Amino acid sequence: MIVGFLAVLATKPGLAQNAPGARASGMGGAYLVMHDVWSAVHNQAGIVYSESPQAGVFYENRFGMKELSDKGIVASVPFRKSAFAISYRSFGYSGYSLSRAGLAYAMKLSDKFSAGIQLNYLSTRLGENYGTNSGLSAEAGFLYKMNEKISLAAHLYNPNRTKLSDYNDERIPSKMRFGAGYRFSEKVILTGEVQKPSDSKATVRAGIEYVPVKNLSLRAGFASDPSQYAFGFGYRINAFQIDAATGYHLVLGFTPQISLTFLGKDV
Numbered sequence: 001m002i003v004g005f006l007a008v009l010a011t012k013p014g015l016a017q018n019a020p021g022a023r024a025s026g027m028g029g030a031y032l033v034m035h036d037v038w039s040a041v042h043n044q045a046g047i048v049y050s051e052s053p054q055a056g057v058f059y060e061n062r063f064g065m066k067e068l069s070d071k072g073i074v075a076s077v078p079f080r081k082s083a084f085a086i087s088y089r090s091f092g093y094s095g096y097s098l099s100r101a102g103l104a105y106a107m108k109l110s111d112k113f114s115a116g117i118q119l120n121y122l123s124t125r126l127g128e129n130y131g132t133n134s135g136l137s138a139e140a141g142f143l144y145k146m147n148e149k150i151s152l153a154a155h156l157y158n159p160n161r162t163k164l165s166d167y168n169d170e171r172i173p174s175k176m177r178f179g180a181g182y183r184f185s186e187k188v189i190l191t192g193e194v195q196k197p198s199d200s201k202a203t204v205r206a207g208i209e210y211v212p213v214k215n216l217s218l219r220a221g222f223a224s225d226p227s228q229y230a231f232g233f234g235y236r237i238n239a240f241q242i243d244a245a246t247g248y249h250l251v252l253g254f255t256p257q258i259s260l261t262f263l264g265k266d267v
Contacts, residue, residue, distance in 0.1 A: 020072055020089060021058050022259040026232025026245030027207025028221020030191040032153035032179030033143065037261060040074045040085035043141040043155045043177075044104040044116025047076045047083040052264030060257035063249070067093040070257075082107040085118075097125045115142045122162060122172065135162040137172065151181040153193075161198065173199040187211045201225065219245065226250060232257075239263055 019029035021038035031042045037054035039046030055075040062068035072089035085104040092098055099122070106116030117140045125132045141155035157175040179193030189209050196202040207221035207230075215237070221230040232245025241263055247255040 019257075020060075020070070020074075020259075021056060021261075022232055022243035022245040022257045023209075023217075023219070023234055023261075025060070025247060025255075025257045026219035026221060026230055026234075026243065027191060027209060028205045028223050028228070028230045028247075030179065030193045030205040030207040030221060032141070032155055032177055032193050033151040033181035033191055035143065036263075037074050037076045037085070039116075040076055040087045040102070040104050040118075041072070041089065043143060043153055043179075044085065044106050044118050044139070045114040045141045045143040045153070046106070047085045047104065047116060048078065048081070048106045048108050048114045050076055050078055050083065050264070053077045054262055054264050056259055056261035058257060058259035060255060062255045063252045064254060064256075067095075069093070076104075092125075095127050099123045112145045113142065116140065120158075135172075137162040141177075149183045151183075153177075153179045153181075155179075173197045217243075223247075236263070 019025040019031065020041045024031035024038055024042060035046030035049040037047065037050060037056050053076065057073045058071065060070040062070060070091045072087065074085065074087045076083055076085035083106050087102045090097065090099045100120050102118045102120045104116055104118035106114060108114045120137045121134065122137055123132060123134045137158040137160065139157040141153065144152045146152060155177040158172055159174050161171040161174050163171050175195060175197045177193055177195045179191065181189060181191040183189045187210060192206040194202055194204055204224045207219065210218045212218060215235060217234040219232045228247050228249050230245060230247040232243060234241055234243040239262060241261045243259045245257050
């Protein structure tokens with residue numbers, strides 16, 4: 001019962017970082033304006049900026065409890081001025097689990113503007129006696145590179161508020177996100193965003209990434225309500241990058257995450 005209660009709490013916006021990919025996690029989840037294969041689970045408009053196929057896997061041990069583990073895989077393939085991506089994510093344990101499989105498409109509408117959409121298949125499983133519920137949801141986003149330094153982005157998740165159960169008309173909340181990024185130089189980028197779930201108040205997230213030397217990245221981030229802090233690093237070895245991060249909740253403790261990304265030929 002305790003684990004189940006924590007699992008419900010951990011999936012509430014603002015309490016968990018909810019940021020697949022340790023690069024995103026290390027920046028406090030403020031990832032809307034970033035663009036790589038992990039955009040498939042943050043803002044689909046970003047997947048078009050990869051020049052070659054990419055893939056990644058991640059594992060998160062939320063609050064140090066294996067029952068609250070979060071893991072998944074993403075992959076993207078560019079095609080002319082567009083790109084396709086698939087993703088799969090699974091959270092929980094045998095007594096309570098959530099999964100999401102997604103198929104995304106994004107397109108460059110101009111040199112500065114891109115947009116993406118995704119269709120998801122959602123599944124919720126509660127114990128052995130309560131069965132499984134499933135449904136479909138959609139999400140969409142855009143990314144606007146105003147100039148070499150400033151980027152703007154927005155994302156809408158699950159506008160149809162997918163129904164989980166007929167009992168009490170239980171539904172998965174929708175969520176709106178607005179973000180901006182400022183690149184001080186090739187070595188430093190600062191990101192920030194505001195998130196507003198349909199069932200709770202707005203939260204603020206901010207992150208920074210610093211590249212002190214080639215192939216090494218250092219990151220830090222913050223999320224509000226309640227306050228959470230994050231930090232992490234990444235190191236590239238040829239076509240692969242390994243990232244590690246941890247979030248810190250003032251009451252529930254640390255949430256470590258690790259991810260491995262195949263970057264292809266991108267520099």
